[in-house]
Amino acid sequence: MSQKHFNLVKTCVGARAGELNTSHGKVLTPLFMPVGSQATVKTLTPEDVKGLGFSMLLANTYHLYLRPGIDVIKKLGGLHKFMAWDGAILTDSGGYQVFSLSPLCKITDEGVKFRSHIDGSEHFLTPELAIKYQEALGSDVIMVLDECSAYGDDAGKIKKAMDRTHRWAERCLKAHKKKGQALYAIVQGGMFPDLRKASAKYLTELDFPGYAVGGLSVGEPKEVTLPIIEQTTALLPSDKPRYLMGVGSPEDLVEGVARGVDMFDCALPTRVARNGALFTRQGRVNIRRAIYAKMDKPVDPSCDCYTCRTFSAAYLSHLFRAEELLALRLATIHNLRFINNLMRDIRNAILDGKYDAFARKFLSEYQTTNEQTRVEQKGKWLKGRK
Numbered sequence: 601m602s603q604k605h606f607n608l609v610k611t612c613v614g615a616r617a618g619e620l621n622t623s624h625g626k627v628l629t630p631l632f633m634p635v636g637s638q639a640t641v642k643t644l645t646p647e648d649v650k651g652l653g654f655s656m657l658l659a660n661t662y663h664l665y666l667r668p669g670i671d672v673i674k675k676l677g678g679l680h681k682f683m684a685w686d687g688a689i690l691t692d693s694g695g696y697q698v699f700s701l702s703p704l705c706k707i708t709d710e711g712v713k714f715r716s717h718i719d720g721s722e723h724f725l726t727p728e729l730a731i732k733y734q735e736a737l738g739s740d741v742i743m744v745l746d747e748c749s750a751y752g753d754d755a756g757k758i759k760k761a762m763d764r765t766h767r768w769a770e771r772c773l774k775a776h777k778k779k780g781q782a783l784y785a786i787v788q789g790g791m792f793p794d795l796r797k798a799s800a801k802y803l804t805e806l807d808f809p810g811y812a813v814g815g816l817s818v819g820e821p822k823e824v825t826l827p828i829i830e831q832t833t834a835l836l837p838s839d840k841p842r843y844l845m846g847v848g849s850p851e852d853l854v855e856g857v858a859r860g861v862d863m864f865d866c867a868l869p870t871r872v873a874r875n876g877a878l879f880t881r882q883g884r885v886n887i888r889r890a891i892y893a894k895m896d897k898p899v900d901p902s903c904d905c906y907t908c909r910t911f912s913a914a915y916l917s918h919l920f921r922a923e924e925l926l927a928l929r930l931a932t933i934h935n936l937r938f939i940n941n942l943m944r945d946i947r948n949a950i951l952d953g954k955y956d957a958f959a960r961k962f963l964s965e966y967q968t969t970n971e972q973t974r975v976e977q978k979g980k981w982l983k984g985r986k
Contacts, residue, residue, distance in 0.1 A: 603621050604812065605620065605621055605622075605782045605840075606618055606619070606620055606621070606629075606809070606839065606840060606841045606843070606862075607619045607621070607808065608838065608839060609796075609951070610950055610951055610953075611815070611950070611957050612949070612953050612954070613839060613858070613955060614830075614833075614858055614859055614954070614956040615630075615858055615860070615876075615946075615949075615959075616629070616630070616842075616857075616860060616862055616951045617629065617630070617743045617858045617947050617950040617951050618841070618862060618951065620656075620688070620741075621780075621849075622656070622688040622740040622741070623688075623740050623780040623781075623955070624680065624686060624687055624689070624740055625688060626689050627655050627656045627687075627689065627875075628655075628839065628862070628947060629862040629863060629947075630853075630857045630862055630864070630943055630946055630947060630950075631655075631656060631862070631863055631864070631943060632654075632655045632853065632864045632865070632866075632939050632943050633654070633656050633657050633658040633690060633725045633863065633865040633871065634649060634654055634658070634865075634869070634870065634936055634942070635657070635658050635660075635865055635867040636649075636657050636659050636683070636868065637656060637658075637659060637660040637663045637867075638659075638660070638663045638664065638665060638667075639659055639673075639679065639682060639683040640683065640812065641657060641870065641932075641936075641941065642870055642928075642932065643870075643874070643925075643929040643932045644873070644929065644933070644936075644965060645678040646683060646684050646685040646686075647826065647827050648933065650685075650686075650687060650982075651773075651942035652905070652933065652936050652937050653937070653941075653944070654687070654936070654940060655687045655688060655730070656687055656688040656689065656690065656740075657685065657687065657688075657689060657690075658689070658690050658692065658767070658848050658865045659679060659689055659690075659691050659692075659737070659739065660691065660692050660694060661691050661692060661693055661694040661695060661730065661733050661734055662692075662693075662694030662695075662698060662701070663694075663697065664679070664691075664733075664737065665694065666716050667718065667721075668724075670733045670736050670737065671736075673736070673737060674736040674737070678736075678737060678738035679691070679738055679739060679816070680738060681736040687971050688740040688741070689737075689739040689740055689741075690739060690740065690741040690742070690863075690865070691734050691737055691739040691741070691742055691743065692743050692845075693730040693734065693742070693743045693744060693745040693746070693772075693913060694725065694730065694733075694745075695712075695725075695730070695743075695746050695747065695748055696747045696814075696845075698712055698714045698725060699712075699747075699748045700748070701717040701882045702714035702715055702716070702717060703715050703717060703720070705814060707747060707764070709726050709764060709767065711724055711726035711727065711729070711745075712724070712725050712728060712747075712835060714868040721764075722784065722864065725745065725847075726745070726771075727744065727745045727769075727771040727772045727775065728771060728772075728775040728850060729770040730743075730745040730772065730781075731772050731775040731776050731981070732742070732775070734781075735776070735777070735778040735781065737936050739781065739782070740780070740781060740782065741775070741783075741784060742768045742776070742781050742782070742783050742784070742963055743783075743784050743786060743811065743812065743832070744765075744768060744773075744783065744784070744785050744786055745767070745768050745772060745774040746765040746768060746788060746814060747761040747762075747764050747765050747768070747787040747788070748761070748788075748815060748818075749761045749762075749790050749815055750818065751787065751790075751791070751818045751819040751820045752819075753790060755792050755795065757789070758789065758790035758792060758795060759786065759789075759795055760792075760956070762788045762795055762798070762799050762966060763771075764811040765786065765799070766790045766799070766802050766803065769785045769786070769803060769806065769808075770806065773785075773808065776904050777851060779967045780955065780964060782810055783808060783809060784809065784810040784811060784812050784841075785803040785808040785810075785812070786788055786803075786807065786811075786812045786814040787800050787811060787812065787814065787832055788814055788815050788979045789801045789811050789822060789832075790815055791824055791917050791963070792859050792888070793827075793828070795922065796828060796832045796835070796967060797831075797835060798826055798830060798928055800832060800835035800836060801835070804835070804836065804837055808840070809840065809841075809845060810841040810842075811827060811836045811837070811841070811842055811843065812843040812844070812845050813828075813833065813839055813843070813844050813845065813861075814845050815847045816828060816829065816844070816845070816846070816847065817845075817847050817852075817866075818846075821982045822852075826855055826859065829844060829855075829856060829859045830859040830860075830862065833859055833860035833861060834860070836860075838958045841862045841863055842860055842861050842862045842863070842955035843862065843863035843864075844856050844861045844863070844864055844866065844912065844978050845865065846866055847864050847866055848864055848866020848867070848868045848869055848939070849866075849868055849968075849969075850879055850938070850942055850962075850966060851962075851963060853942060853943070853946070853957075854942075854946065854959050854962050854963060855963075856960050857946050857950075857955070857959075858955070858956075859982050869935040869936055869938075869939050870932050870935065870936065870975055871933075872884065873881040873928070873931035873932040873934065873935040873936075874928045874931065874932065876888045876920045876927075876931065876936055878899050878900070878931055878935060878938075879934070879938040879939070879964055880899070880903075880938075881966060882964070882965060882966065882967055883901065883966050883967030883969075884967075885919050885970065887899060887913065887916050887920055887931070887966065888917060888921065889917075892913040892914065892916070893914060893917050893918075894914050895912060895913035895914050895917075896912050896945070897912060897913060898911070898912065898913060898936070899913040899934070900934070903934065903937065903938060903941075903956075904941070905933055905934045905937035905938070906930075906933055906937075907931070907933050907934040907937075909936060910954075911930065912928060915929065916930055933955075939941075946958070972985075
């Protein structure tokens, strides 16, 4: 890239405030990227997403490859023009979706053969093709193709997948030619600290512009996740962005930043919104509960989003009970604005040198989902994707 991709502005204990320089503008970190897998953040327009304060989002190569097709998007001017988004875009390589959505996939050193979850058609994805497709999409940050291990796999199986991920990362780096794009590697190694250390060492020696931590939030308990995050980020270059993939609950964002993470993405805020779960500083609330049916005030009076400025909790509860489509949109607006405001407050706390106090206060007030329930729900969701 013509200019330095990442500038570290300030640190506060382990937390970091920085700036990403992309072809579509400067993006402040720590940042959260709403998920628009199929070139859309569900229920919202690009103008909505921008109005909520976001300057970068995530789209997925696997989904866009299957439909409408990479060539279609390229001929129509690239992904930014196709979806009318003038901010930055990160595209995942599609590897995780190949392994989690495909009814059948076969992995070799050359690549992965898989069947579409849409129509069963057979396809073959290699590291070189993953780069070719993302270059054609024109995204600002692109990801290497990696092999995703499942939680519970033994160390031998995870090491084999990690070693293949390393070989694929080298091939992706060699294949990547497009200027103005930053290619990130993905550190794997499952829940094994020694493998994470080996993966971080191997990939950092290849000198990628950024590094992601993959293979977490796949059904493991948080008491396992957090130490792995902390151990892994400590092994990554301080002058490169650190991206924790697939993590997006409010408490995890706060905990992740405390452990040196700069970037996050997750479908959770929008997915739970469509199920009637709304974020507040005290925790998630279920808008379908009877307590909200006659509540003549916003679900979160402290929130400045359109939903809370305009409608009562009773109205939103009514929309969900009546199964009106507007319910999904209003809840999504609220949850994403909550996340954006949280990331803004996190950054300000770092710049003020008060992140530790901010994190303690937030976590003491935010009532998290029961851990056993969370793991069970995550497991059901992952199983449902199959």
